[in-house]
Each structure stands twice: as C-alpha cells, then as structure tokens.
Amino acid sequence: MSKLIDRAKKEGTPLIDGETVTFVWSGKTAPQLVGDWTDWEWGGRPITLTKVAAGVWSHQITLPRDTYLEYAYIAPEGRVRDPFNPRLITNGMGKMNHYFTMPDGQHTTLVRAARGIKRGKVSQQRIAGDDMIVGQQRTVYLYQPPTDEPCPLLMVLDGKDYFTRAKLPVIVDNLIAQ
Numbered sequence: 001m002s003k004l005i006d007r008a009k010k011e012g013t014p015l016i017d018g019e020t021v022t023f024v025w026s027g028k029t030a031p032q033l034v035g036d037w038t039d040w041e042w043g044g045r046p047i048t049l050t051k052v053a054a055g056v057w058s059h060q061i062t063l064p065r066d067t068y069l070e071y072a073y074i075a076p077e078g079r080v081r082d083p084f085n086p087r088l089i090t091n092g093m094g095k096m097n098h099y100f101t102m103p104d105g106q107h108t109t110l111v112r113a114a115r116g117i118k119r120g121k122v123s124q125q126r127i128a129g130d131d132m133i134v135g136q137q138r139t140v141y142l143y144q145p146p147t148d149e150p151c152p153l154l155m156v157l158d159g160k161d162y163f164t165r166a167k168l169p170v171i172v173d174n175l176i177a178q
Contacts, residue, residue, distance in 0.1 A: 021062070
C-alpha cells in the first residue's frame with residue numbers, strides 16, 4: 001500500500017504540510033475535485049487527480065495557513081464521499097461538502113450573538129422576477145441594521161445561506177457594536 005494512503009488513513013484528508021494541501025484518493029479511477037477555487041460544478045474547471053501509484057491518485061494546492069475550505073469529489077454518477085475525511089457540512093442546496101481548516105485557521109467569535117447589543121431586523125419580501133425564475137417571483141431577505149445613521153449597502157447572493165449558514169446578521173450586529 002502507498003505511503004500516501006497509509007498517511008491518509010492515519011491522519012485523514014486532505015493531508016496538510018505547512019501551506020501545502022494534498023488531496024488523496026484510492027481506487028481504480030478517481031473522481032474529479034471541486035471547490036470554491038474551481039467554481040464548483042457550475043461552469044468551473046473540476047480538477048483531475050493525478051495517478052501517483054497503482055490505485056493512488058492525488059492533487060496538491062497551496063493555501064494560506066488560516067484557510068477554511070469546503071470541497072467535494074464528483075463522478076459521473078454524482079458526488080462521492082471522501083473516505084478519508086468524515087467532516088461534512090451541508091452546502092445549503094441539498095448536498096454535502098467535505099471541509100477542513102488549515103493549521104492557523106480559527107472560527108470567528110463574531111458568529112455568536114453578543115449580549116447586550118442592539119440587533120438588526122430581517123424581513124422577507126417577494127419581488128417580481130422574469131421568465132427565468134420558477135413562479136416568476138423571488139424571495140429577498142432584507143437586513144435593517146440597528147441604527148438610524150446612514151450605512152453602506154451590502155448585497156449578497158445565495159439566499160438564506162447568509163442568514164442560516166454564515167450568520168451574517170449576527171456578524172454585522174457584532175461588528176456595529178464593536
């Protein structure tokens with residue numbers, strides 16, 4: 001068995017050495033690798049892993065030491081799980097992504113609602129769309145900061161993910177309070 005596979009079984013994947021990340025796959029063929037850096041499956045460029053030994057495939061990338069990254073393996077039949085990485089998180093669209101954090105990565109405390117600070121309000125609006133939108137309406141979520149002062153406008157896409165996954169209103173409330 002390959003030293004890469006032995007290490008992947010022991011440490012989990014991807015393998016991290018300083019700023020170098022090594023994705024490892026074991027099998028007769030390898031799926032393709034997608035993530036934020038490849039624009040996922042939507043018109044991006046999935047990465048083809050390189051055969052490094054009989055039944056062993058890998059790909060390396062260099063990342064900042066404080067990176068948090070999500071990725072997935074895709075095969076013709078759809079997504080396949082990384083057998084060496086049990087860390088999974090929903091992608092917000094009914095699929096699961098694997099994830100990892102580089103050695104200096106830390107979760108921000110800004111996602112925890114601080115006590116005693118003013119909170120913004122989130123409202124939901126339905127707006128008319130064009131023929132490309134099913135039902136010709138789109139749901140838009142509006143966040144009103146806890147201030148009467150003028151403030152910048154921030155627009156984000158991906159709908160509810162910024163409220164449920166990224167906790168954007170909590171982060172913004174905490175940043176305003178700071």
